[in-house]
Amino acid sequence: MAEETTIPGWKRWLEGIGDQVEFIIKFVRNIFTGGFEWSEFIRQCYEIGYRSIMLVGITSFIMGMVLILQLRPTLVSFGAVSMLPKTLSVSFIREIGPVIIAIICAGKIASSIGAELGSMKVTEQLSAMEVSGANPVQYLVVTRILATTLMVPLLSVLGDAIGLFGGYLALNLRDSMSFSLYFGKIIGALDFSDFLPALVKTIFFGFAIGFVGCYKGFHSNKGTESVGIAANSAVVTASLWIFVIDAIAVQITSLLFYK
Numbered sequence: 001m002a003e004e005t006t007i008p009g010w011k012r013w014l015e016g017i018g019d020q021v022e023f024i025i026k027f028v029r030n031i032f033t034g035g036f037e038w039s040e041f042i043r044q045c046y047e048i049g050y051r052s053i054m055l056v057g058i059t060s061f062i063m064g065m066v067l068i069l070q071l072r073p074t075l076v077s078f079g080a081v082s083m084l085p086k087t088l089s090v091s092f093i094r095e096i097g098p099v100i101i102a103i104i105c106a107g108k109i110a111s112s113i114g115a116e117l118g119s120m121k122v123t124e125q126l127s128a129m130e131v132s133g134a135n136p137v138q139y140l141v142v143t144r145i146l147a148t149t150l151m152v153p154l155l156s157v158l159g160d161a162i163g164l165f166g167g168y169l170a171l172n173l174r175d176s177m178s179f180s181l182y183f184g185k186i187i188g189a190l191d192f193s194d195f196l197p198a199l200v201k202t203i204f205f206g207f208a209i210g211f212v213g214c215y216k217g218f219h220s221n222k223g224t225e226s227v228g229i230a231a232n233s234a235v236v237t238a239s240l241w242i243f244v245i246d247a248i249a250v251q252i253t254s255l256l257f258y259k
Contacts, residue, residue: 023211027214044143048105072084082185092164094197102209103242105206107239110238115228119227121220145210146210148213149206208241209242213238217230
């Protein structure tokens with residue numbers, strides 16, 4: 001009888017980690033290689049950033065309104081309605097805004113990159129690029145990862161502003177607070193230590209989204225069904241990485257800023 005050649009799960013896991021490390025090394029090496037594809041990078045910034053503004057804006061606006069409406073009954077019972085802007089701003093800027101927007105971007109961007117590169121792998125376009133002398137890692141991977149690393153923080157900042165504005169409109173459904181007073185309370189409540197850690201972790205969110213999407217697309221198997229598998233796996237893996245990065249970032253910021 002022929003011996004079974006089933007690879008143990010732990011070995012496959014270690015091989016996957018090795019492939020990801022090798023992929024990161026290729027990415028870093030190609031950043032500093034001459035002939036950076038500026039036109040493709042700008043196009044990816046447009047596709048990733050501009051085309052996601054509507055989705056991010058609507059979601060952030062609704063989240064801001066919902067949070068105000070959910071927080072109001074609790075604060076009213078303590079006679080602290082005036083604390084609504086401060087409570088919303090701190091929770092939204094520190095945690096809710098960056099994580100929700102990153103999850104939205106993971107669903108939209110990581111799946112798109114995984115499906116696009118996966119289809120190119122299945123149709124052997126990546127092999128054709130290598131045969132013709134082009135560098136698929138530099139043209140496809142570097143531009144997309146750098147674009148997500150840049151655009152996700154910008155989308156997060158925009159989403160924070162829209163979410164706070166949605167909170168202002170929701171607050172004025174029940175109470176009356178002027179625009180200048182509302183945002184004056186928000187500015188007074190926020191500190192540099194609230195904004196900086198949230199911005200820094202969105203950079204890591206963006207890198208994780210771009211890297212996972214590119215990795216899953218480049219390592220998809222032959223066959224049309226592998227395109228859907230790559231897109232789905234990219235969303236799930238990127239979402240998990242976002243929560244892991246967020247948990248690590250919260251621990252670090254708690255030690256450094258919120259003692």
